[in-house]
Amino acid sequence: MGILEKISEIEKEISRTQKNKATEYHLGVLKAKLAKYRAQLLEPSKKSEKGEGFDVLKSGDARVALIGFPSVGKSTLLSTLTKTESETASYEFTTLTCIPGVIEYKGANIQLLDLPGIIEGASQGKGRGRQVIAVARTADLILMMLDASKQDVQRDLLEKELESVGIRLNKLKPNIYFKIKKGGGIAFNSTCALTKIDEKMVQMILHEYKIFNAEVLFREDCSADELIDVISANRVYLPCLYVYNKIDQISIEEVDRIAKKPNSIVVSCNFLLNLDYLLEILWEYLALIRVYTKKPGQAPDFNDCLILRRGVTVEHVCHAIHRSLIGAFKYALVWGTSTKYSPQRVGLNHVMDDEDVIQIVKK
Structure with missing residues (x-):
């Protein structure tokens, strides 16, 4: 039986199984098996897939x-x-x-x-x-x-x-902490009430993956599918x-x-x-933002900007300009919506906004 046939059989069994309290453990194990086979299907076979992909070099922002x-x-x-x-x-x-x-x-x-x-x-x-x-x-x-x-x-x-x-x-990525250990069995814990999964189902899913020693901590109410996503680690x-x-x-x-x-x-x-x-x-x-740079005593260069991701700090800006800049960094002056007043003297942890202007002052 090939992988495609196995996947098809499991999908059929899931669709014809009634969803209730008595079958939830059985469904959980079936879903884990399905995820395993699908992962195998996506692994390129060394002979057939060679040179077939669309290898496009990642460029731009x-x-x-x-x-x-x-x-x-x-x-x-x-x-x-x-x-x-x-x-x-x-x-x-x-x-x-x-x-x-x-x-x-x-x-x-x-x-x-x-x-x-x-x-x-x-x-x-x-x-x-x-x-x-x-x-x-x-x-x-x-x-x-x-x-x-x-x-x-x-x-x-x-x-x-x-x-x-x-x-x-x-x-969003499920908020589940999961770590495989060398011994000690399965340590299960949660910081909230779980309504979609319990300890028995967690153990059954882990056993399907041949995992018998692990630490699992649920930080939010997650389902069996989300736990399988975390175990698979390729989502x-x-x-x-x-x-x-x-x-x-x-x-x-x-x-x-x-x-x-x-x-x-x-x-x-x-x-x-x-x-x-x-x-x-x-x-x-x-979530892109533009950051303009300014040299001391000169007007900002609005024709050229650094394209960065929302949430970046002054430290990220320094790395984007030149990686040696951090070593000589003293403070930065920032004009824009991220500051209380312009210019504001800030450190490396200051978070930048779109269209902010920055001047780096060296030691």
Whole structure:
């Protein structure tokens, strides 16, 4: 029995098992088995996968993966937002490899990857699914392109495909401490009331992974699926923006309904509708900020900025300018919204805001 058959058998058993108190332990073990087999499926076999991946060098300030079914407008979006021409046509599977483009926005270079259309069963290696998914795991953000007239079906199928290969969309990492030990059995503890899992299920799931000595601490009320994610240790938690294209083909009431969904934006690539707003939202989701530098006695250079992530400190700014700067750092003067008054004298731990100006004073 091959891995695909085993996965199929377990999925069938899960779907026909009634979900109640009596079957929850059985379901927990089945889910652990399923996660194990799926992990094996994604490990590239040394013979068949060699030279088949889309090895695109990571460049720019952030990487965005464009995912969607064939013919939803991914290539049109890439050609519109970047200077890269991706072949577009009215037939399916026009794009057969990964095409990188660069969005130049607010001084940042955002790498946009146009990936071949995903088909149902991609997580099991159908189409170029496995390579598409491998590239998607390296992105900072998933841009899921959907046809506004078929949106619910497409979205559910794509989420299912990504979920089955360990890509978690718009979710936080489960707050579970887990460490394998050499002896002492399984030490189980929790800092809150657990309603979705108990100690017996934790032990059964760990035993399925052949783990008999470990420390497990639940810091929040998590489920068996979330514990399996933590044990697997190969899950990727990515923000996802759902882009509904071809809104010119549906009613205004339907456009309004889709636009109100969380993490969603409506566009029309053919009529260039709402693409400016898409770039604004993209900037927000990537959590990028601009920091300008200033030399003593001179005006700030607003033509050149450092592109950093939200939450960076003065120490990160020093590293971005030059790694030897920290050794000579005395203090910094900062102008902008992160300060109480301008300029404010700050240390290395001061957190920067978008469009702050910084002057480094050396010893």
